[in-house]
Amino acid sequence: xxxxxxxxxxxxxxxxxxxxxxxxxxxxxxxxxxxxxxxxxxxxxxxxxxxxxxxxxxxxxxxxxxxxxxxxxxxxxxxxxxxxxxxxxxxxxxxxxxxxxxxxxxxxxxxxxxxxxxxxxxxxxxxxxxxxxxxxxxxxxxxxxxxxxxxxxxxxxxxxxxxxxxxxxxxxxxxxxxxxxxxxxxxxxxxxxxxxxxxxxxxxxxxxxxxxxxxxxxxxxxxxxxxxxxxxxxxxxxxxxxxxxxxx
Amino acid sequence: xxxxxxxxxxxxxxxxxxxxxxxxxxxxxxxxxxxxxxxxxxxxxxxxxxxxxxxxxxxxxxxxxxxxxxxxxxxxxxxxxxxxxxxxxxxxxxxxxxxxxxxxxxxxxxxxxxxxxxxxxxxxxxxxxxxxxxxxxxxxxxxxxxxxxxxxxxxxxxxxxxxxxxxxxxxxxxxxxxxxxxxxxxxxxxxxxxxxxxxxxxxxxxxxxxxxxxxxxxxxxxxxxxxxxxxxxxxxxxxxxxxxxxxxxxxxxxxxxxxxxxxxxxxxxxxxxxxxxxxxxxxxxxxxxxxxxxxxxxxxxxxxxxxxxxxxxxxxxxxxxxxxxxxxxxxxxxxxxxxxxxxxxxxxxxxxxxxxxxxxxxxxxxxxxxxxxxxxxxxxxxxxxxxxxxxxxxxxxxxxxxxxxxxxxxxxxxxxxxxxxxxxxxxxxxxxxxxxxxxxxxxxxxxxxxxxxxxxxxxxxxxxxxxxxxxxxxxxxxxxxxxxxxxxxxxxxxxxxxxxxxxxxxxxxxxxxxxxxxxxxxxxxxxxxxxxxxxxxxxxxxxxxxxxxxxxxxxxxxxxxxxxxxxxxxxxxxxxxxxxxxxxxxxxxxxxxxxxxxxxxxxxxxxxxxxxxxxxxxxxxxxxxxxxxxxxxxxxxx
Numbered sequence: 001x002x003x004x005x006x007x008x009x010x011x012x013x014x015x016x017x018x019x020x021x022x023x024x025x026x027x028x029x030x031x032x033x034x035x036x037x038x039x040x041x042x043x044x045x046x047x048x049x050x051x052x053x054x055x056x057x058x059x060x061x062x063x064x065x066x067x068x069x070x071x072x073x074x075x076x077x078x079x080x081x082x083x084x085x086x087x088x089x090x091x092x093x094x095x096x097x098x099x100x101x102x103x104x105x106x107x108x109x110x111x112x113x114x115x116x117x118x119x120x121x122x123x124x125x126x127x128x129x130x131x132x133x134x135x136x137x138x139x140x141x142x143x144x145x146x147x148x149x150x151x152x153x154x155x156x157x158x159x160x161x162x163x164x165x166x167x168x169x170x171x172x173x174x175x176x177x178x179x180x181x182x183x184x185x186x187x188x189x190x191x192x193x194x195x196x197x198x199x200x201x202x203x204x205x206x207x208x209x210x211x212x213x214x215x216x217x218x219x220x221x222x223x224x225x226x227x228x229x230x231x232x233x234x235x236x237x238x239x240x241x242x243x244x245x246x247x248x
Numbered sequence: 249x250x251x252x253x254x255x256x257x258x259x260x261x262x263x264x265x266x267x268x269x270x271x272x273x274x275x276x277x278x279x280x281x282x283x284x285x286x287x288x289x290x291x292x293x294x295x296x297x298x299x300x301x302x303x304x305x306x307x308x309x310x311x312x313x314x315x316x317x318x319x320x321x322x323x324x325x326x327x328x329x330x331x332x333x334x335x336x337x338x339x340x341x342x343x344x345x346x347x348x349x350x351x352x353x354x355x356x357x358x359x360x361x362x363x364x365x366x367x368x369x370x371x372x373x374x375x376x377x378x379x380x381x382x383x384x385x386x387x388x389x390x391x392x393x394x395x396x397x398x399x400x401x402x403x404x405x406x407x408x409x410x411x412x413x414x415x416x417x418x419x420x421x422x423x424x425x426x427x428x429x430x431x432x433x434x435x436x437x438x439x440x441x442x443x444x445x446x447x448x449x450x451x452x453x454x455x456x457x458x459x460x461x462x463x464x465x466x467x468x469x470x471x472x473x474x475x476x477x478x479x480x481x482x483x484x485x486x487x488x489x490x491x492x493x494x495x496x497x498x499x500x501x502x503x504x505x506x507x508x509x510x511x512x513x514x515x516x517x518x519x520x521x522x523x524x525x526x527x528x529x530x531x532x533x534x535x536x537x538x539x540x541x542x543x544x545x546x547x548x549x550x551x552x553x554x555x556x557x558x559x560x561x562x563x564x565x566x567x568x569x570x571x572x573x574x575x576x577x578x579x580x581x582x583x584x585x586x587x588x589x590x591x592x593x594x595x596x597x598x599x600x601x602x603x604x605x606x607x608x609x610x611x612x613x614x615x616x617x618x619x620x621x622x623x624x625x626x627x628x629x630x631x632x633x634x635x636x637x638x639x640x641x642x643x644x645x646x647x648x649x650x651x652x653x654x655x656x657x658x659x660x661x662x663x664x665x666x667x668x669x670x671x672x673x674x675x676x677x678x679x680x681x682x683x684x685x686x687x688x689x690x691x692x693x694x695x696x697x698x699x700x701x702x703x704x705x706x707x708x709x710x711x712x713x714x715x716x717x718x719x720x721x722x723x724x725x726x727x728x729x730x731x732x733x734x735x736x737x738x739x740x741x742x743x744x745x746x747x748x749x750x751x752x753x754x755x756x757x758x759x760x761x762x763x764x765x766x767x768x769x770x771x772x773x774x775x776x777x778x779x780x781x782x783x784x785x786x787x788x789x790x791x792x793x794x795x796x797x798x799x800x801x802x803x804x805x806x807x808x809x810x811x812x813x814x815x816x817x818x819x820x821x822x823x824x825x826x827x828x829x830x831x832x833x834x835x836x837x838x839x840x841x842x843x844x845x846x847x848x849x850x851x852x853x854x855x856x857x858x859x860x861x862x863x864x865x866x867x868x869x870x871x872x873x874x875x876x877x878x879x880x881x882x883x884x885x886x
Contacts, residue, residue: 012797030522032633038527038748045746045801050792053800055315057488059528061629062413063319078632085632110459111798118436121316125428129421130380134300134698137371137378141335144389145382154382154407157414161318185380 001027001088004096005040007052010109017109019098029089033076034059034066036088037099053112059084061225064160067167068113069100074164074223082162082225102167106174106209117163119209120177127201128181130190149187156183158226168223171212176220178206179236180228186239196243203240250505250858252871255659256360261346261877265364268660269703273710280305283709286453286468288440288495290317292412292690293673294474295419296697302431303422304702309466310423310432313439313458313490313803318420321476321488322693325412326533326626328396328404329376329690331369336393340401342366348399349688350878352578353653353681354830354846356508356854359877360660361678368699369691373405375698379418383407395576396535396686404687409533409625415690419697438464439803441731443471443499443669444724446717450499450669452724454731458803461796463732465724467717469709470668472701473499474693477652477674479512481811481818482763483755485649486518486531492807493814496656496675500817504664505856505869507657507677509814510822513684513831514764515650516582519633519643520602529648530633532605532626534686537575539610539619540643542566542582544603548593554604554642565589573885580683580831580844581885583647587764588842590646597644606642647764651689653680653831654821657856657871661704662696665856668712670705672696677854682830735795738805743788747804750785754808754815757781762819767835771823775816779863782812817857817866824868827851848880 003024010017024043027036034056041051057065066083070076076086091097101109106119145153157180165176182199185191191198214233221230257264257271275283284307287298295317298310314320332345345366350357373391377383383405384392396404407414426432437458444452444465452467478493479485500506517532545552546563565585567574577585586603589595596602611619616639620627627638634644655677656664662678663670673693680688717724761774785808793799828837828844829851837845853870860866 028523028525030635031525032527035525035527039525042746042748045790045792046744048790048792051801053798057314057319057490058321058324059489060324060486060530062324062410063321063488065314065319080628081632085629087633087635089635114798117315121318121424121427121434121436124421125424129425130378131425132375132378132380132422133303134296134375134422134702135371137374140333140373140377140383141390143377145385146389147385147387150382150385153380154384154414157382157407157417158410160413161316184382188380188382190378190380 001029001091001093003027003091006096006098008100009052009112012111013108027088029087031088032059032084033070033086033088034084053114055114056084061085062160064162067102067115067162067164069102069167071098074102074167075225080225080227102163104166104172106172106211107163107166120161120163120174122209123174123178123202123205124181126205127194127198130185131194132190143189145188153184153187156180156187156228156232159228160226162225164223164225165220166211168219169212170217170219171215173214173220174206174211175214175233175236176224176228176230178202179232182236182239183232186235195239196248199236199239200243200248250503250665250856250869252505252657252665252856252869253659254358254871255661256358257660261359261363264360265367272703272707275706275710277305281307283307284309284468285705286466286471287311287474288453288472289320289474289476290420290423291320291322291474291476291673292416292419292693293697294320294472295416295423296694297472297474297672297701298432299419299422299426300698300702301705302426308426308432309435309468311435311438311440311455313437315436317423317434317436318417320416321491322416322690323413324488325690326409326531327535328394328406328411328687329372329415330396330403330687331373331405331691332366332403333370333373335391336402338401340403344401345369345403347878349679349685350681351883352683352685354683354844354883355681355848355852355875355880356829356873357681358678358873359875364700365679365692365695368695371699372691372694376415376418379422381407381414381418394535395538399685409535409623412690415694419694440495441498441806442727443502444727445502445666446721446723447714449667449712449714451717452719454727456731456735459798461794461799463728463735465719465728467719467724469712470670470705472670472672473656473675474672474697475675477655478814479649479652481755481815482649482759483751484521484526484529484759486515486529489528492810494807494810496671497810497814499656499664499666499669501859502666503859504666504669505657505858506654506817507854507856508654508821509818509857510762510825510832511653511682511830512649513579513651513653514583514647516579516586516647517605517645518648519630520597520646521599530629531648531650532630532643532645534579536605536623536626539622540575540605540607541609542575542603542605544589544594544596554606563594570885577885578683578685583764584833586647602644602646604642605645607638608642611639651684653677653682653684657854661707662700663704663708668708670701672701682832734806735802738789738791738802738809739795741787741789741791743790745788746790747801747808750781750789751808751811754781754811758815758818762822765833765835766822768823771819774819775823778812778816778819785809785812820866821855821857825851825855852880
């Protein structure tokens with residue numbers, strides 16, 4: 001396959017970026033999208049040019065590091081798939097592909113396609129945990145969790161923290177990310193004692209980081225590589241309202 | 249000269265850890281805040297250690313080269329975590345988990361460490377449940393278990409096919425809680441480049457900030473490395489792209505003994521290579537082997553599609569050779585059997601390096617829905633990568649480097665041969681011997697981090713009488729200058745080949761000569777070739793960009809430079825271990841029917857290597873292993 005790549009290049013957070021065109025021949029349909037970028041980078045290095053910087057690590061769809069806007073869609077055209085698991089057989093010969101970083105104020109660009117997602121960590125640090133210090137736990141089977149709750153909690157916990165939900169949202173909202181963590185913990189008996197304080201603290205931090213509000217467009221759910229449901233946002237809003245009205 | 253005192257407590261094995269805990273010194277709560285501990289790596293072992301130590305009151309400086317501690321490669325573990333809970337009433341016990349792990353490790357692990365691992369395994373599950381890890385449950389609300397490669401009891405706890413992710417997110421949440429509380433100072437995107445020793449004690453590290461390129465140093469009272477394994481020495485492995493040997497290898501160059509570097513685990517169920525562009529290999533959880541049957545055509549060169557090969561022309565070789573374990577045979581055995589079948593010309597798929605993993609019978613027996621419930625996400629992943637539907641045609645799999653049992657030598661307290669330097673998880677060597685059983689890596693990482701190091705590090709700090717140091721100490725200045733010089737040297741070469749092309753070439757060489765099967769000849773060839781390749785690297789590598797910025801080619805160059813030295817150490821170790829055991833298979837040492845042939849008279853020890861200067865052969869020491877509880881026997885899964 002032959003491709004025209006239009007890639008966002010930006011030296012660092014201080015400079016302005018721009019789209020640069022690259023022609024790439026001999027792309028195999030069995031390559032992953034990132035392997036295609038590897039091939040491009042090899043060529044650039046050979047020519048003495050700087051390779052395109054992008055975040056990636058596990059390349060099996062679970063670490064959440066990869067984060068590319070491909071033709072305007074987070075993680076590209078295949079549903080429920082991260083960029084690293086997207087394969088070139090999903091594209092056609094001669095296609096033009098625009099590759100950009102996540103665009104959101106709380107995700108500043110560091111270089112080329114690499115963004116800083118530290119805001120997600122700071123939200124978790126405010127309350128995305130159960131306060132259970134090492135050594136204090138009782139036997140695991142003394143906490144019974146119905147299979148239905150455990151499965152629902154697991155579905156929410158599958159979030160990989162990639163940020164596609166934010167990138168997809170016209171408001172740059174992190175609601176799906178925050179709600180997924182709140183549901184994961186809030187659906188379990190272990191998560192109940194801190195349920196109200198958790199929702200208040202995490203939502204407050206989300207706002208402080210500069211993420212936008214949710215207006216129910218569901219773009220986040222459509223973009224989520226793990227298929228996390230917007231129902232979690234409804235659950236977050238309910239918990240938030242309850243905690244705000246009735247206190248913690 | 250290094251001395252290997254394993255510090256195994258005296259007394260019966262069942263009482264050693266309790267006795268040791270009773271005898272270790274404590275640091276009183278008011279004094280804990282006077283100590284600082286550096287933790288490098290935020291996988292299961294690192295995050296668990298950092299959070300647990302901070303909860304106790306220590307100051308923790310924690311480092312990861314990722315953008316967030318949640319990205320560490322523990323996250324990719326799929327299958328599960330073992331624990332001797334015996335919730336299934338199927339005859340499991342701490343003793344049996346201990347026994348299975350020692351036997352599974354082919355009698356090359358330290359008994360006392362393994363027993364402790366089995367003991368604390370039960371606490372790990374409790375701790376993870378309390379943190380909110382959404383383990384699979386039965387309808388009654390109780391924890392569910394499954395059986396897993398190499399075990400005859402159901403002791404594996406799991407969270408769908410994402411157990412590593414959920415355990416890591418549990419540890420990450422505990423770590424985040426401490427970061428939020430200000431007790432852990434978290435350094436993202438900072439890579440450790442060197443270890444700093446003052447008066448022979450590990451007292452700090454040198455790092456490079458991967459965004460600004462700034463070289464910095466940090467001082468502490470003790471250093472913990474939890475930086476994972478080195479399977480990326482093969483270039484193609486199931487490890488994440490950034491996994492590397494740098495931290496532990498640099499510590500090795502500073503004096504830490506490196507134990508059993510040749511023990512590498514080749515995982516039997518990975519998706520085969522599809523072409524030269526391949527950048528990594530993807531593991532399919534071996535839980536698939538619970539319901540999938542592995543086979544190849546009986547006859548060489550049988551190119552018919554799988555569904556046109558009748559039953560009588562199929563060879564279910566694991567079921568045939570190992571009737572009592574069959575498709576659930578341990579990893580090393582299953583991997584080698586696949587290689588044998590393919591070397592025999594009976595492999596399937598492009599290139600002939602693949603075997604079938606077939607679910608047809610299970611789908612008939614259990615229904616497609618049940619199989620989808622159990623393995624749905626894995627089947628989807630397979631289809632995404634290969635473009636083939638595994639519900640309709642069998643998967644193709646082939647072994648791939650996956651885990652490394654070798655690592656820095658540690659004593660019972662998880663301290664290396666450098667006082668104050670502690671090593672946890674895959675980065676150390678202690679618990680898996682020559683082969684790791686499935687679902688035991690997660691167990692070991694969390695055992696080390698949650699339940700061992702919080703006790704043993706207190707004992708070290710309370711016993712250590714050396715004075716406090718700061719980064720003003722000349723040793724820190726020296727180490728920073730060396731790290732800066734190395735970075736500049738890499739940037740100045742300006743040769744013709746990319747870091748990736750060197751890494752690929754080294755990987756291929758190691759896979760051919762020091763991979764699933766090794767010979768004296770192949771290892772000597774590798775030992776001739778590696779120094780040449782290293783020489784070429786230092787004269788002809790091309791690293792673009794500058795040092796004072798985010799520079800991924802520079803990061804990779806440093807890691808490849810260390811792999812190019814470390815590979816030689818691995819080959820030395822493989823060459824001198826004139827026996828076959830677990831993941832180390834020397835073709836010269838096998839039984840008549842092709843099974844690994846151990847030599848307990850000569851090699852019932854851990855080989856520990858001391859760095860002896862650039863381009864010099866390292867020095868080999870031994871820690872003799874004694875088996876007082878699980879008696880040495882030939883491992884048989886027939």
